[in-house]
Amino acid sequence: MTSSEKVKPKILIFTTNLISDPAVDQTGLLHRHYSPSTSIIRVPCSSMVRADYVLLALQSGFDGVFITADGGDCPFTEECPQKTSDRIREAIELLESHNIDVNRLKMAAICSVCVEPFLNHVKTFSEKLQELAST
Numbered sequence: 001m002t003s004s005e006k007v008k009p010k011i012l013i014f015t016t017n018l019i020s021d022p023a024v025d026q027t028g029l030l031h032r033h034y035s036p037s038t039s040i041i042r043v044p045c046s047s048m049v050r051a052d053y054v055l056l057a058l059q060s061g062f063d064g065v066f067i068t069a070d071g072g073d074c075p076f077t078e079e080c081p082q083k084t085s086d087r088i089r090e091a092i093e094l095l096e097s098h099n100i101d102v103n104r105l106k107m108a109a110i111c112s113v114c115v116e117p118f119l120n121h122v123k124t125f126s127e128k129l130q131e132l133a134s135t
Contacts, residue, residue, distance in 0.1 A: 020068035047083035
């Protein structure tokens with residue numbers, strides 16, 4: 001099987017309405033392409049992505065979950081970075097307790113104009129998930 005014939009990993013991406021989602025939308029407006037095997041769920045704040053959502057996605061057939069974090073730009077709470085970090089830690093613990101490779105979870109801060117970083121993160125995460133599937 002050549003690299004172009006490889007099955008693209010299914011990735012669930014959580015974006016935030018006001019911070020990261022505009023970058024994802026801009027990616028399409030600029031006709032920049034990333035794997036079509038992604039699905040996007042919009043949430044108001046990255047700290048709202050619970051650990052059990054991550055587990056459910058992976059148990060339901062997604063190969064990876066990518067959370068685009070708000071960072072300090074969150075308009076809802078100043079504690080967003082800490083709360084999101086706590087949620088990621090909870091998700092890692094939950095994945096480990098279910099013997100699921102924690103490398104199937106990714107988080108990165110994506111701002112409203114971060115088209116290139118978003119594309120790079122999706123590409124490298126997809127490549128990482130392909131490596132995990134081949135081992």
